[in-house]
Amino acid sequence: MKKKLWMIFGPVIVAVAALLILLWTPINFKTVTPEKVNQAATSLDARVLKGENIKNTAEEENYIPIIGSSELSRMDPFHPSSMAQKYHWKNQPFLLGNPGTASLTQAMNVSGMTKLKNKKAVFIISPQWFTKKGARDDAFKFYFSPLQMTGFIENSDHGNKDLNQYIAKRILQLGISKGPIEDDSLRRIAAGQKITSFEKFYVKNIARSSLQSQDNLFGSAFLNNHQGRIDKATSKLPDDYNYKNLDKLAVKMAKHHSRENDLQIGDSFYRKELNHRISKYRNSHTKADYLHSPEYADFEALLYMFKQNHVQVMFVIQPVNPNWIKYTGMPKSALYNFDKKIKYQLTSQGFNNIVDLTHVKNQNYIAEDTIHMGWRGWLILDKKLQPYYKDKHADPSQTQYHMDNYFLTDTWTNDTDF
Template identity: 75%
Template sequence: MKKKLWMIFGPVIVAIAALLILLWAPINFKTVTPSKVQQAATSLDVRVLKGESVKNAAEKENYIPIIGSSELSRMDPFHPSSMAQKYDWKNKPFLLGNPGTASLTQAMNVNGMSGLKGNKAVVIISPQWFTKNGVPSAAFKYFLSPLQLTGFILNSDHGDKAMNKYVATRILDLGVSKGPMEDGALERISEGKQITKFQRFYIKDFARSSLKSQDNLFGSVSMNNHQDMINKASSKLPDEYNYKKLNNLAIKMAKTKSQDNELQIGDSFYRRQLKDRITIYRNAHKHVTYTHSPEYNDFEALLYMFAQNHVEVMFVIQPINPHWVKYTGLPMSSIANFDTKIKYQLKSQGFNNIVDLSQVKNPNYIAEDTIHMGWRGWLMMDRRLKDYYKDKKANPKNTQYKMNDYFLTNTWAQNTDFSNNK
């Protein structure tokens, strides 16, 4: 009888034991190969965003991250990944973003990128992140990685105390719960206290150890593969880089792909998302503002993560389709005020490399749909990236940041008087 039971349940018991050993044994599984990194660079796979092993492997190779959100999936010929491949940039973009990712998600993401220290990064800022209520709780919960959360908790005994308190409080306020031990640790950090010795022991030696093993084993398995899309897109570019000719090509392609409407929106997006309900958007955004938002505080947390790791950052302020702005009645003052406020927050702390695409003289075909960069917008961004990507190491002169805890306050989040800031 015992033998029969063993024959039935024995293999299951052995499999479970083997899995537990894999997850908790102090073994460094080297499953992230250079080919996996290349695939991950354009995959936009959520496991790559939430993990650590693939991104840190990329930092050992010729990749510079572009941190953003849904615009990164608009992979036309002028997308940075297409341009980098066609024109043999020394360093290639590593795309980190999904629809719904915003500043706090990316702050946790950057905090887990240990290989980013002393290197470069690019951040695409979207005005639509900065709404009255900020990031939706459901979106943040979905993208919050338990691995990155444990890393933040364990690192909370150093760095800026105000920033650590803010992040812990914000995570709790958004209703995140990853377990009683993690929740208790966040409560202590939010109160300005260090985590207990037992919390550190449990989170470091049990929770995080298992999560790292899972990330090493499964973080690069069956990733999205967009390489064919990049190959197809880059094949449409001329062999020789010439900005004027590329700009003309972008206009020509954009006109061909936006014939169904007068808003310069790509036909596929227009048919799928707008055609049957376009009239409900007429003058629908007359009262929209981007200057009152907790997102400014979340954005400051992201800046702190860069500052404490001496990362040189290029910030790109994403454009909004001007024809869509006019159709929806969005006040131009809303965009201009957002632009002024976010640039003050950046420049006053030493983040001076800003590519502002919200205020260009000729904005035609700068966006592929309503609010996402495409065609000429990508090309304008690429023009600045081309030289920036020649060296992935940060210039120490460009990382002399002077962080200000004022930008973590609700006063700043709601402030519209940019001439009298502290």
């Protein structure tokens, strides 16, 4: 009888035991090939965002991350990934952003990019993140990375204590719970206390070790493959780079793809998202306000993560479709004041490389939909990215950041006098 039971359940027990050994043994599995990194660079897969291994491998190769949100999925011919491939940029974009990813998610993402130290990055800022409520609980939970959290907890006795407290408080405030030991660790950090010796041992040697093994094993398996989209996009570009000619081509393509509306919005987006309810948006944003938001403090947490690793960052303030602004009745002052406030937060702390697309003179076809870059918007940015991408190593003179904890306070998140 025992022999029969073993014949039935033995293989299952052995398989489970083998899997547990794989997951709990700190072995560095060599599963990330150059081909996998290339695929991951444009995959926009949530596992890449939440993981660490494949991003850190990319940082040792010829990639510079572009960190943002849903605009990264607008892969037209002028998208940075298309332009970099077509015109043979020395370094390639590595895309890190999805719909719903905002400052705090990306702060945790950057905290896990240990190989980014003394290198370059690009960060795209979206005005619509800075609402009175700030980060959406559901979006933060969906993209939350237990692996990145363990790294944060393990290193919580280093760096800026106030900043660590703030991040721990926000994680708890947004409803994250990943286990009694991890939760207690976060509560201690949020209270300005050190985690216990046992908690540090558990997080480092058990929880984090297991999560790293999972990331090494599964973090690059069956990723989204958008290479076909990039190849199709690049096939529409001329062989020789000429900005004026490309700008004319961008306008031509934009006109062709936005014939069904007079808002200069891509037809596919318009049909799917707006066509049957467009009238409800008329004058719907007359009270838009991007000056009072907890997002400003979350954004400070992100800046801190860049500062910790001396990352040279190009910040891009992406535009809002001017036709959409007019249709929805959004006050021009809403974007002007946001622009002024976010740039004050950046420049007063030494983050001076800012590409501001809010006030471009000719804004025709600068956005592909209502609030995301496309067509000419990408092309304008590409002109700045191309020389920036020639060297992935940071210029030390451009990373002399000086953080100010004032930007973590409620006073700043509601400040209108700057």
